[in-house]
Amino acid sequence: MDADETGLRARLVAVGVDLVLREGQSAVSLREIARRAGVSHGAPRRYFPTHVDLLSAIAREGFADLTARVEKTMRDVDPDPRTRLTALARTYLDFAAAHRGMFELMFRHDLLDSGRLRLRETSLPLFAVLADLVAQLRRPTDAPAPVLAGALWANLHGIAQLWAWGSLPLATGATDDDALVRAALDAHLGPTPA
Amino acid sequence: MDADETGLRARLVAVGVDLVLREGQSAVSLREIARRAGVSHGAPRRYFPTHVDLLSAIAREGFADLTARVEKTMRDVDPDPRTRLTALARTYLDFAAAHRGMFELMFRHDLLDSGRLRLRETSLPLFAVLADLVAQLRRPTDAPAPVLAGALWANLHGIAQLWAWGSLPLATGATDDDALVRAALDAHLGPTPA
DNA sequence: GCCTGAAGTAGACAGTGTCTACGCCTGCCT
DNA sequence: AGGCAGGCGTAGACACTGTCTACTTCAGGC
Numbered sequence A, B: 001m002d003a004d005e006t007g008l009r010a011r012l013v014a015v016g017v018d019l020v021l022r023e024g025q026s027a028v029s030l031r032e033i034a035r036r037a038g039v040s041h042g043a044p045r046r047y048f049p050t051h052v053d054l055l056s057a058i059a060r061e062g063f064a065d066l067t068a069r070v071e072k073t074m075r076d077v078d079p080d081p082r083t084r085l086t087a088l089a090r091t092y093l094d095f096a097a098a099h100r101g102m103f104e105l106m107f108r109h110d111l112l113d114s115g116r117l118r119l120r121e122t123s124l125p126l127f128a129v130l131a132d133l134v135a136q137l138r139r140p141t142d143a144p145a146p147v148l149a150g151a152l153w154a155n156l157h158g159i160a161q162l163w164a165w166g167s168l169p170l171a172t173g174a175t176d177d178d179a180l181v182r183a184a185l186d187a188h189l190g191p192t193p194a
Numbered sequence C: 001g002c003c004t005g006a007a008g009t010a011g012a013c014a015g016t017g018t019c020t021a022c023g024c025c026t027g028c029c030t
Numbered sequence D: 001a002g003g004c005a006g007g008c009g010t011a012g013a014c015a016c017t018g019t020c021t022a023c024t025t026c027a028g029g030c
Helices: A008-023 A030-037 A051-076 A081-098 A100-106 A124-137 A145-165 A167-172 A178-189 B008-023 B030-037 B051-076 B081-098 B100-106 B124-137 B145-165 B167-172 B178-189
Strands: none
Touching: A008 A030, A008 A051, A008 A100, A030 A051, A051 A081, A051 A100, A051 A124, A081 A100, A081 A124, A081 A145, A081 A178, A100 A145, A124 A145, A124 A178, A124 B167, A145 A167, A145 A178, A145 B145, A145 B167, A145 B178, A167 A178, A167 B124, A167 B145, A178 B145, A178 B178, B008 B030, B008 B051, B008 B100, B030 B051, B051 B081, B051 B100, B051 B124, B081 B100, B081 B124, B081 B145, B081 B178, B100 B145, B124 B145, B124 B178, B145 B167, B145 B178, B167 B178
Protein backbone atom coordinates (compact mmCIF):
# COMPACT_ATOMS: atom_id res chain seq x y z
CA MET A 1 0.00 0.00 0.00
CA ASP A 2 1.38 3.38 -1.00
CA ALA A 3 1.57 5.16 2.31
CA ASP A 4 -1.95 6.60 2.15
CA GLU A 5 -3.76 5.92 -1.05
CA THR A 6 -6.78 7.61 0.42
CA GLY A 7 -4.98 10.80 1.38
CA LEU A 8 -6.11 13.64 -0.81
CA ARG A 9 -2.62 14.94 -1.32
CA ALA A 10 -1.41 11.68 -2.81
CA ARG A 11 -4.58 11.30 -4.82
CA LEU A 12 -4.15 14.73 -6.38
CA VAL A 13 -0.61 13.95 -7.43
CA ALA A 14 -1.66 10.59 -8.84
CA VAL A 15 -4.48 12.15 -10.82
CA GLY A 16 -2.10 14.82 -12.06
CA VAL A 17 0.47 12.27 -13.18
CA ASP A 18 -2.19 10.32 -14.98
CA LEU A 19 -3.47 13.48 -16.61
CA VAL A 20 -0.12 14.75 -17.80
CA LEU A 21 0.74 11.33 -19.20
CA ARG A 22 -2.55 11.05 -20.98
CA GLU A 23 -3.22 14.56 -22.22
CA GLY A 24 -0.05 16.56 -21.86
CA GLN A 25 1.17 19.39 -19.76
CA SER A 26 -1.42 21.94 -20.81
CA ALA A 27 -4.26 19.76 -19.54
CA VAL A 28 -2.97 19.80 -16.00
CA SER A 29 -4.99 22.55 -14.42
CA LEU A 30 -5.77 22.74 -10.74
CA ARG A 31 -9.48 22.63 -11.38
CA GLU A 32 -9.34 19.68 -13.72
CA ILE A 33 -7.33 17.68 -11.25
CA ALA A 34 -9.74 18.60 -8.48
CA ARG A 35 -12.64 17.58 -10.71
CA ARG A 36 -11.14 14.19 -11.50
CA ALA A 37 -10.26 13.65 -7.88
CA GLY A 38 -13.88 14.34 -7.00
CA VAL A 39 -13.26 17.36 -4.81
CA SER A 40 -14.07 21.02 -5.09
CA HIS A 41 -11.82 23.36 -7.01
CA GLY A 42 -10.50 24.90 -3.83
CA ALA A 43 -9.49 21.68 -2.15
CA PRO A 44 -6.01 21.29 -3.64
CA ARG A 45 -5.05 24.61 -2.17
CA ARG A 46 -4.70 23.10 1.29
CA TYR A 47 -1.86 20.85 0.12
CA PHE A 48 -0.54 22.83 -2.81
CA PRO A 49 -0.87 26.55 -2.17
CA THR A 50 -0.13 27.32 -5.77
CA HIS A 51 -0.32 25.67 -9.15
CA VAL A 52 3.45 25.54 -9.32
CA ASP A 53 3.56 23.45 -6.16
CA LEU A 54 1.28 20.83 -7.61
CA LEU A 55 3.07 20.75 -10.95
CA SER A 56 6.38 20.43 -9.16
CA ALA A 57 5.09 17.46 -7.19
CA ILE A 58 3.92 15.84 -10.41
CA ALA A 59 7.26 16.48 -12.12
CA ARG A 60 9.00 15.01 -9.11
CA GLU A 61 7.05 11.84 -9.69
CA GLY A 62 8.26 11.90 -13.27
CA PHE A 63 11.89 12.09 -12.21
CA ALA A 64 11.32 9.26 -9.78
CA ASP A 65 9.81 7.19 -12.55
CA LEU A 66 12.66 7.90 -14.94
CA THR A 67 15.21 7.14 -12.26
CA ALA A 68 13.49 3.85 -11.48
CA ARG A 69 13.53 2.88 -15.14
CA VAL A 70 17.20 3.68 -15.48
CA GLU A 71 17.99 1.69 -12.36
CA LYS A 72 16.04 -1.24 -13.68
CA THR A 73 17.97 -1.03 -16.94
CA MET A 74 21.21 -1.00 -15.00
CA ARG A 75 20.11 -4.11 -13.17
CA ASP A 76 19.11 -5.96 -16.32
CA VAL A 77 21.88 -5.17 -18.76
CA ASP A 78 25.30 -6.81 -18.80
CA PRO A 79 28.22 -5.09 -17.11
CA ASP A 80 30.12 -3.81 -20.12
CA PRO A 81 30.11 -0.02 -19.60
CA ARG A 82 29.57 0.84 -23.22
CA THR A 83 26.62 -1.50 -23.43
CA ARG A 84 25.22 -0.07 -20.24
CA LEU A 85 25.61 3.47 -21.47
CA THR A 86 23.86 2.66 -24.71
CA ALA A 87 21.02 1.10 -22.76
CA LEU A 88 20.83 4.18 -20.55
CA ALA A 89 20.59 6.42 -23.57
CA ARG A 90 17.81 4.31 -25.04
CA THR A 91 15.95 4.34 -21.75
CA TYR A 92 16.21 8.12 -21.58
CA LEU A 93 14.97 8.64 -25.10
CA ASP A 94 12.26 6.00 -24.83
CA PHE A 95 10.99 7.71 -21.74
CA ALA A 96 10.95 11.07 -23.49
CA ALA A 97 9.08 9.62 -26.43
CA ALA A 98 6.62 7.49 -24.50
CA HIS A 99 5.82 10.09 -21.85
CA ARG A 100 6.27 13.22 -23.82
CA GLY A 101 3.93 15.33 -21.74
CA MET A 102 5.69 14.36 -18.55
CA PHE A 103 9.11 14.84 -20.07
CA GLU A 104 8.17 18.31 -21.19
CA LEU A 105 6.83 19.22 -17.81
CA MET A 106 9.96 17.95 -16.09
CA PHE A 107 12.10 20.51 -17.86
CA ARG A 108 9.71 23.43 -17.96
CA HIS A 109 11.59 25.51 -15.45
CA ASP A 110 9.05 28.28 -15.84
CA LEU A 111 6.30 26.03 -14.50
CA LEU A 112 8.25 24.45 -11.70
CA ASP A 113 9.68 25.60 -8.46
CA SER A 114 12.90 23.67 -8.62
CA GLY A 115 14.07 25.22 -5.42
CA ARG A 116 11.43 24.29 -2.94
CA LEU A 117 11.03 20.66 -3.95
CA ARG A 118 14.72 20.08 -4.56
CA LEU A 119 13.69 19.23 -8.06
CA ARG A 120 17.05 19.77 -9.65
CA GLU A 121 18.75 17.69 -7.03
CA THR A 122 16.30 14.93 -7.86
CA SER A 123 17.96 14.54 -11.21
CA LEU A 124 21.43 14.27 -9.76
CA PRO A 125 21.34 10.51 -9.00
CA LEU A 126 20.45 10.02 -12.61
CA PHE A 127 23.36 12.14 -13.68
CA ALA A 128 25.58 10.22 -11.30
CA VAL A 129 24.85 6.95 -13.07
CA LEU A 130 25.72 8.56 -16.36
CA ALA A 131 28.84 10.19 -14.98
CA ASP A 132 30.03 6.92 -13.51
CA LEU A 133 29.75 5.09 -16.81
CA VAL A 134 31.36 7.95 -18.67
CA ALA A 135 34.25 7.97 -16.24
CA GLN A 136 34.90 4.32 -17.00
CA LEU A 137 34.88 4.91 -20.72
CA ARG A 138 36.73 8.17 -20.81
CA ARG A 139 39.94 8.26 -22.83
CA PRO A 140 42.90 10.24 -21.52
CA THR A 141 42.59 12.92 -24.16
CA ASP A 142 38.89 13.52 -23.50
CA ALA A 143 37.48 16.38 -21.53
CA PRO A 144 37.25 15.99 -17.73
CA ALA A 145 34.68 13.39 -16.76
CA PRO A 146 31.96 15.73 -15.46
CA VAL A 147 32.21 17.92 -18.53
CA LEU A 148 32.19 14.90 -20.81
CA ALA A 149 29.16 13.51 -19.03
CA GLY A 150 27.44 16.87 -19.20
CA ALA A 151 28.09 17.15 -22.90
CA LEU A 152 26.75 13.67 -23.48
CA TRP A 153 23.66 14.31 -21.40
CA ALA A 154 23.07 17.51 -23.29
CA ASN A 155 23.37 15.57 -26.49
CA LEU A 156 20.80 13.01 -25.44
CA HIS A 157 18.50 15.70 -24.14
CA GLY A 158 18.85 17.69 -27.32
CA ILE A 159 18.00 14.67 -29.41
CA ALA A 160 14.88 14.11 -27.34
CA GLN A 161 13.85 17.76 -27.64
CA LEU A 162 14.52 18.24 -31.29
CA TRP A 163 13.04 14.90 -32.15
CA ALA A 164 9.84 15.86 -30.42
CA TRP A 165 9.93 19.17 -32.19
CA GLY A 166 9.93 17.38 -35.52
CA SER A 167 12.74 19.17 -37.26
CA LEU A 168 15.45 16.64 -36.72
CA PRO A 169 14.06 13.87 -38.89
CA LEU A 170 13.20 16.46 -41.49
CA ALA A 171 16.73 17.75 -41.56
CA THR A 172 18.69 14.55 -41.21
CA GLY A 173 16.42 12.32 -43.20
CA ALA A 174 16.56 9.76 -40.44
CA THR A 175 13.44 7.83 -39.66
CA ASP A 176 14.31 7.05 -36.08
CA ASP A 177 16.70 8.44 -33.55
CA ASP A 178 18.90 5.38 -33.38
CA ALA A 179 21.46 6.73 -35.78
CA LEU A 180 21.70 9.91 -33.76
CA VAL A 181 22.21 8.00 -30.54
CA ARG A 182 24.98 5.95 -32.07
CA ALA A 183 26.55 9.06 -33.53
CA ALA A 184 26.43 10.78 -30.17
CA LEU A 185 27.97 7.91 -28.27
CA ASP A 186 30.62 7.32 -30.90
CA ALA A 187 31.46 10.98 -30.91
CA HIS A 188 31.83 11.40 -27.19
CA LEU A 189 33.40 8.05 -26.39
CA GLY A 190 35.07 6.92 -29.55
CA PRO A 191 33.81 4.48 -32.17
CA THR A 192 32.13 1.35 -31.00
CA PRO A 193 34.75 -1.31 -30.42
CA ALA A 194 34.51 -3.89 -33.22
CA MET B 1 10.57 51.02 -44.84
CA ASP B 2 9.40 47.63 -43.64
CA ALA B 3 6.57 46.97 -46.03
CA ASP B 4 3.93 48.61 -43.82
CA GLU B 5 5.13 49.68 -40.43
CA THR B 6 1.73 51.13 -39.77
CA GLY B 7 -0.15 47.97 -40.62
CA LEU B 8 -1.72 46.46 -37.57
CA ARG B 9 -0.58 43.00 -38.43
CA ALA B 10 3.07 43.98 -38.43
CA ARG B 11 2.62 46.09 -35.35
CA LEU B 12 1.11 43.19 -33.44
CA VAL B 13 4.01 40.94 -34.34
CA ALA B 14 6.52 43.64 -33.40
CA VAL B 15 4.84 44.20 -30.04
CA GLY B 16 4.76 40.47 -29.47
CA VAL B 17 8.43 40.08 -30.25
CA ASP B 18 9.27 42.91 -27.91
CA LEU B 19 7.11 41.38 -25.22
CA VAL B 20 8.51 37.88 -25.46
CA LEU B 21 12.05 39.24 -25.40
CA ARG B 22 11.35 41.43 -22.42
CA GLU B 23 9.07 39.31 -20.28
CA GLY B 24 9.13 35.79 -21.60
CA GLN B 25 6.78 33.50 -23.33
CA SER B 26 4.09 33.42 -20.67
CA ALA B 27 3.56 37.17 -20.94
CA VAL B 28 2.58 36.96 -24.57
CA SER B 29 -1.19 36.91 -24.38
CA LEU B 30 -3.44 38.10 -27.15
CA ARG B 31 -5.01 40.71 -24.93
CA GLU B 32 -1.74 42.07 -23.63
CA ILE B 33 -0.40 42.48 -27.14
CA ALA B 34 -3.60 44.19 -28.19
CA ARG B 35 -3.36 46.49 -25.18
CA ARG B 36 0.23 47.48 -25.94
CA ALA B 37 -0.62 47.98 -29.57
CA GLY B 38 -3.41 50.31 -28.51
CA VAL B 39 -6.25 48.32 -30.00
CA SER B 40 -9.15 46.40 -28.57
CA HIS B 41 -8.77 42.82 -27.44
CA GLY B 42 -10.64 41.52 -30.42
CA ALA B 43 -8.60 43.28 -33.05
CA PRO B 44 -5.80 40.73 -33.47
CA ARG B 45 -8.35 38.15 -34.44
CA ARG B 46 -8.69 39.63 -37.90
CA TYR B 47 -5.05 38.83 -38.69
CA PHE B 48 -4.44 35.95 -36.33
CA PRO B 49 -7.56 33.86 -35.92
CA THR B 50 -6.06 32.06 -32.98
CA HIS B 51 -3.42 32.58 -30.36
CA VAL B 52 -1.27 29.93 -31.99
CA ASP B 53 -1.17 31.89 -35.21
CA LEU B 54 0.16 34.97 -33.51
CA LEU B 55 2.71 33.06 -31.47
CA SER B 56 3.85 31.27 -34.61
CA ALA B 57 4.37 34.58 -36.38
CA ILE B 58 6.40 35.82 -33.42
CA ALA B 59 8.50 32.66 -33.35
CA ARG B 60 9.06 33.02 -37.06
CA GLU B 61 10.55 36.40 -36.37
CA GLY B 62 12.81 34.73 -33.83
CA PHE B 63 14.09 32.25 -36.37
CA ALA B 64 14.67 35.05 -38.82
CA ASP B 65 16.65 36.93 -36.20
CA LEU B 66 18.75 33.91 -35.31
CA THR B 67 19.39 33.15 -38.94
CA ALA B 68 20.47 36.73 -39.56
CA ARG B 69 22.87 36.59 -36.63
CA VAL B 70 24.39 33.36 -37.85
CA GLU B 71 24.78 34.78 -41.33
CA LYS B 72 26.45 37.85 -39.93
CA THR B 73 28.81 35.64 -37.98
CA MET B 74 29.61 33.72 -41.12
CA ARG B 75 30.39 36.96 -42.88
CA ASP B 76 32.66 38.22 -40.12
CA VAL B 77 34.68 35.19 -39.13
CA ASP B 78 37.63 33.83 -41.04
CA PRO B 79 37.17 30.97 -43.46
CA ASP B 80 38.66 28.10 -41.46
CA PRO B 81 35.72 25.72 -41.08
CA ARG B 82 36.48 24.75 -37.53
CA THR B 83 36.70 28.38 -36.50
CA ARG B 84 33.46 29.10 -38.28
CA LEU B 85 31.72 26.20 -36.63
CA THR B 86 32.88 27.30 -33.20
CA ALA B 87 31.59 30.77 -33.90
CA LEU B 88 28.28 29.35 -35.05
CA ALA B 89 27.95 27.39 -31.84
CA ARG B 90 28.69 30.47 -29.77
CA THR B 91 26.15 32.48 -31.73
CA TYR B 92 23.51 29.83 -31.17
CA LEU B 93 24.13 29.62 -27.45
CA ASP B 94 24.47 33.35 -27.02
CA PHE B 95 21.15 33.79 -28.72
CA ALA B 96 19.54 31.21 -26.46
CA ALA B 97 20.96 32.89 -23.38
CA ALA B 98 20.30 36.47 -24.38
CA HIS B 99 16.80 35.89 -25.73
CA ARG B 100 15.70 33.07 -23.54
CA GLY B 101 12.00 33.77 -23.80
CA MET B 102 12.15 33.84 -27.57
CA PHE B 103 14.32 30.75 -27.72
CA GLU B 104 11.86 28.86 -25.55
CA LEU B 105 8.93 29.95 -27.65
CA MET B 106 10.68 28.92 -30.84
CA PHE B 107 10.79 25.31 -29.76
CA ARG B 108 7.50 25.06 -27.92
CA HIS B 109 5.84 22.86 -30.48
CA ASP B 110 2.71 22.74 -28.35
CA LEU B 111 2.27 26.50 -28.73
CA LEU B 112 3.11 26.75 -32.39
CA ASP B 113 1.54 25.63 -35.58
CA SER B 114 4.67 24.59 -37.34
CA GLY B 115 2.70 23.39 -40.30
CA ARG B 116 0.82 26.44 -41.43
CA LEU B 117 3.66 28.90 -41.16
CA ARG B 118 6.31 26.52 -42.45
CA LEU B 119 8.00 27.09 -39.19
CA ARG B 120 10.10 23.97 -39.24
CA GLU B 121 11.26 24.71 -42.74
CA THR B 122 12.32 28.13 -41.51
CA SER B 123 15.05 26.49 -39.49
CA LEU B 124 16.39 24.52 -42.41
CA PRO B 125 18.66 27.25 -43.84
CA LEU B 126 20.22 27.45 -40.42
CA PHE B 127 20.74 23.73 -40.38
CA ALA B 128 22.17 23.93 -43.89
CA VAL B 129 24.92 26.25 -42.72
CA LEU B 130 25.76 23.85 -39.94
CA ALA B 131 25.59 20.81 -42.22
CA ASP B 132 27.88 22.45 -44.75
CA LEU B 133 30.56 23.17 -42.19
CA VAL B 134 30.23 19.73 -40.70
CA ALA B 135 30.61 18.16 -44.12
CA GLN B 136 33.90 19.97 -44.58
CA LEU B 137 35.19 18.77 -41.23
CA ARG B 138 33.86 15.25 -41.29
CA ARG B 139 36.43 12.48 -41.01
CA PRO B 140 35.97 9.33 -43.07
CA THR B 141 35.10 7.19 -40.07
CA ASP B 142 32.43 9.60 -38.79
CA ALA B 143 28.72 9.14 -39.20
CA PRO B 144 27.14 10.39 -42.46
CA ALA B 145 27.20 14.15 -42.68
CA PRO B 146 23.50 14.83 -42.03
CA VAL B 147 23.49 12.54 -39.03
CA LEU B 148 26.68 14.05 -37.70
CA ALA B 149 25.27 17.53 -38.15
CA GLY B 150 22.03 16.49 -36.48
CA ALA B 151 23.88 15.04 -33.54
CA LEU B 152 25.94 18.18 -33.17
CA TRP B 153 22.92 20.43 -33.40
CA ALA B 154 21.19 18.30 -30.80
CA ASN B 155 24.21 18.70 -28.60
CA LEU B 156 24.20 22.48 -28.89
CA HIS B 157 20.49 22.61 -28.37
CA GLY B 158 20.70 20.35 -25.35
CA ILE B 159 23.39 22.52 -23.81
CA ALA B 160 21.18 25.56 -24.27
CA GLN B 161 18.17 23.81 -22.76
CA LEU B 162 19.86 22.23 -19.82
CA TRP B 163 21.85 25.33 -19.12
CA ALA B 164 18.67 27.34 -18.94
CA TRP B 165 17.18 24.70 -16.72
CA GLY B 166 20.00 25.18 -14.26
CA SER B 167 20.98 21.61 -13.67
CA LEU B 168 23.98 21.48 -15.91
CA PRO B 169 26.26 23.81 -13.96
CA LEU B 170 25.12 22.12 -10.80
CA ALA B 171 26.07 18.70 -12.11
CA THR B 172 29.25 19.52 -14.00
CA GLY B 173 30.58 22.21 -11.75
CA ALA B 174 31.22 24.39 -14.77
CA THR B 175 30.63 28.08 -14.42
CA ASP B 176 29.98 28.75 -18.06
CA ASP B 177 29.07 26.69 -21.06
CA ASP B 178 32.34 27.17 -22.86
CA ALA B 179 33.84 23.92 -21.67
CA LEU B 180 30.75 22.09 -22.84
CA VAL B 181 30.88 23.69 -26.25
CA ARG B 182 34.52 22.74 -26.66
CA ALA B 183 33.78 19.24 -25.45
CA ALA B 184 30.93 18.91 -27.90
CA LEU B 185 32.92 20.12 -30.88
CA ASP B 186 35.95 18.07 -29.98
CA ALA B 187 33.78 15.02 -29.56
CA HIS B 188 31.96 15.28 -32.83
CA LEU B 189 34.79 16.55 -34.99
CA GLY B 190 37.96 15.42 -33.29
CA PRO B 191 40.23 17.40 -30.97
CA THR B 192 41.05 20.94 -31.88
CA PRO B 193 44.08 20.96 -34.16
CA ALA B 194 47.06 22.24 -32.17
C1' DG C 1 -20.47 19.28 26.61
C1' DC C 2 -18.06 22.51 24.53
C1' DC C 3 -14.54 24.13 21.69
C1' DT C 4 -10.70 24.38 18.81
C1' DG C 5 -8.66 23.45 14.54
C1' DA C 6 -8.18 20.84 10.42
C1' DA C 7 -10.46 19.68 5.88
C1' DG C 8 -13.13 20.59 2.21
C1' DT C 9 -17.03 23.72 0.05
C1' DA C 10 -18.62 27.60 -2.44
C1' DG C 11 -18.58 32.07 -4.15
C1' DA C 12 -16.04 35.96 -5.85
C1' DC C 13 -12.46 38.31 -8.67
C1' DA C 14 -9.35 39.30 -12.31
C1' DG C 15 -7.43 37.40 -16.08
C1' DT C 16 -7.39 34.49 -20.40
C1' DG C 17 -8.88 32.81 -25.56
C1' DT C 18 -12.66 32.61 -28.50
C1' DC C 19 -17.08 33.89 -30.62
C1' DT C 20 -20.61 37.15 -32.28
C1' DA C 21 -23.05 41.25 -33.23
C1' DC C 22 -22.35 45.72 -34.16
C1' DG C 23 -20.38 50.48 -35.91
C1' DC C 24 -17.47 53.04 -38.93
C1' DC C 25 -15.37 54.52 -42.78
C1' DT C 26 -13.37 53.96 -47.22
C1' DG C 27 -13.69 53.19 -52.04
C1' DC C 28 -16.22 51.64 -55.85
C1' DC C 29 -20.18 51.26 -59.03
C1' DT C 30 -24.17 52.93 -61.24
C1' DA D 1 -23.74 62.43 -56.61
C1' DG D 2 -25.75 58.77 -54.00
C1' DG D 3 -25.76 54.58 -52.12
C1' DC D 4 -23.88 50.40 -51.06
C1' DA D 5 -20.70 46.61 -49.89
C1' DG D 6 -16.70 45.05 -47.41
C1' DG D 7 -12.66 45.48 -44.71
C1' DC D 8 -11.35 46.96 -40.06
C1' DG D 9 -11.75 47.55 -35.45
C1' DT D 10 -14.99 47.80 -31.08
C1' DA D 11 -17.51 45.85 -27.37
C1' DG D 12 -19.84 42.53 -24.93
C1' DA D 13 -20.55 37.76 -23.82
C1' DC D 14 -19.10 32.99 -22.60
C1' DA D 15 -16.51 29.38 -20.54
C1' DC D 16 -12.39 28.62 -18.55
C1' DT D 17 -8.24 29.46 -15.57
C1' DG D 18 -5.57 30.45 -10.74
C1' DT D 19 -6.08 32.69 -6.48
C1' DC D 20 -8.36 34.54 -2.34
C1' DT D 21 -11.70 34.44 1.43
C1' DA D 22 -15.67 33.34 4.10
C1' DC D 23 -18.19 29.57 5.40
C1' DT D 24 -19.68 24.72 6.88
C1' DT D 25 -18.66 20.29 8.82
C1' DC D 26 -16.80 17.18 11.74
C1' DA D 27 -13.56 14.68 14.80
C1' DG D 28 -10.72 14.71 19.24
C1' DG D 29 -9.27 16.65 23.51
C1' DC D 30 -10.09 19.26 27.72
